[in-house]
Amino acid sequence: ADGDATLLRMVHAGDGSHLALELDDPEGLCTMTLLARDGVFHQTPYLKLTTIVLLQATRVDVAVQCNLPKNVVFKTINMRATTNPAVNPAERNTFSQDSIMRLCVKKRLPWARKTPVPTSQAPFPEYLASLMNVPVQVGGETGVSTISLRGGGTSGFSVNGVSWPGWDHVGKGKYTEEFCLNKAYEITLGRTSSGHNADGPVLSPAPFHPYHQHINHFQIYEGVDNTGAVMRKGEWRDSVPAWGVVVRMMPVQYEGEAVLHCHLLQHEDNGMMSLMKLMKCNDDNGVTLKAFGETVKDTTANNPNGSGQDVLAIVVLSVGSVVGAVLIGLFVVRRYGTSSKYAHMPSVEGPTGLEEKEGKLGTAAPSEGTVLV
Numbered sequence: 001a002d003g004d005a006t007l008l009r010m011v012h013a014g015d016g017s018h019l020a021l022e023l024d025d026p027e028g029l030c031t032m033t034l035l036a037r038d039g040v041f042h043q044t045p046y047l048k049l050t051t052i053v054l055l056q057a058t059r060v061d062v063a064v065q066c067n068l069p070k071n072v073v074f075k076t077i078n079m080r081a082t083t084n085p086a087v088n089p090a091e092r093n094t095f096s097q098d099s100i101m102r103l104c105v106k107k108r109l110p111w112a113r114k115t116p117v118p119t120s121q122a123p124f125p126e127y128l129a130s131l132m133n134v135p136v137q138v139g140g141e142t143g144v145s146t147i148s149l150r151g152g153g154t155s156g157f158s159v160n161g162v163s164w165p166g167w168d169h170v171g172k173g174k175y176t177e178e179f180c181l182n183k184a185y186e187i188t189l190g191r192t193s194s195g196h197n198a199d200g201p202v203l204s205p206a207p208f209h210p211y212h213q214h215i216n217h218f219q220i221y222e223g224v225d226n227t228g229a230v231m232r233k234g235e236w237r238d239s240v241p242a243w244g245v246v247v248r249m250m251p252v253q254y255e256g257e258a259v260l261h262c263h264l265l266q267h268e269d270n271g272m273m274s275l276m277k278l279m280k281c282n283d284d285n286g287v288t289l290k291a292f293g294e295t296v297k298d299t300t301a302n303n304p305n306g307s308g309q310d311v312l313a314i315v316v317l318s319v320g321s322v323v324g325a326v327l328i329g330l331f332v333v334r335r336y337g338t339s340s341k342y343a344h345m346p347s348v349e350g351p352t353g354l355e356e357k358e359g360k361l362g363t364a365a366p367s368e369g370t371v372l373v
Contacts, residue, residue: 001108002068005117012054015265017095024078036061040236041122056263057239073107131248136184140177149209163271180281182289190244211242215258218249
């Protein structure tokens with residue numbers, strides 16, 4: 001209904017092209033508010049965007065709100081995929097289609113309750129405490145500070161010059177880098193354009209490879225676009241353009257091997273994939289680095305129906321083309337409630353829910369989580 005904020009949870013499940021979504025709305029009736037990307041809520045204020053870019057493997061949560069003129073009872077708004085220079089200055093490898101899906105907006109009934117766009121800050125669990133203003137180690141435990149994706153030509157497909165050696169490989173080349181649990185690191189994600197020079201890898205912003213890593217999210221520190229359509233400083237991601245973006249991360253809980261790779265399937269299958277080693281380490285005093293504490297408690301365990309109100313809508317759409325495929329899934333979630341079974345949404349008013357906790361990094365762990373899965 002017009003005036004209602006409807007949550008669209010969209011997933012780019014293709015492996016061929018980037019996707020830039022915009023509303024064909026010359027009258028300016030609708031707004032898109034970006035709430036979360038790659039499963040983690042953003043910091044407030046939430047961005048209002050005209051174009052939202054999805055790289056391969058990107059997930060976004062967007063609140064769309066449309067307001068019809070007084071004399072209009074129904075209107076169809078088209079969402080299209082278009083080329084966007086913010087994704088790639090050369091506009092290469094960007095999917096284009098006149099209609100990805102349509103939003104059908106009907107006039108609100110006079111007695112119907114309005115669902116506003118959320119504005120308050122969602123609380124973050126301790127393992128997603130901000131790393132923007134804390135001491136970090138530049139590079140991992142063996143000194144690797146840049147992860148470069150390179151592919152094509154006579155050099156083949158590789159990560160930091162090493163093509164995927166296989167799961168059974170042992171010895172040199174098995175891990176791109178090693179990281180200690182509960183320790184903060186700063187890494188640059190970029191592609192090698194013309195090999196290495198005396199200062200290390202030569203980074204190029206375009207064309208780029210979509211970098212994706214498993215297990216742990218990382219926080220965007222430098223190298224964002226101007227609008228936030230592609231990525232935003234301070235947000236938590238696991239899929240980004242490897243155009244020289246600087247990220248910070250702190251591995252937690254999981255000890256073992258984690259995969260990193262280009263999310264173009266052809267590139268990954270031809271060797272642009274690697275492993276990172278996540279391990280327990282001691283500090284300078286020989287004491288094991290401590291974890292943040294308990295993970296977020298699921299408060300819906302004793303209330304399987306949650307406490308959200310009304311079902312927010314919607315649709316499942318699949319798009320295919322010669323250059324790639326895009327799957328946009330709009331999951332059924334409940335209206336913004338404090339313990340929804342499917343997602344914990346920020347409230348539409350009230351305090352931020354963030355607190356500084358003495359002796360711990362970042363924000364206090366809430367009783368309800370903010371990570372969308």
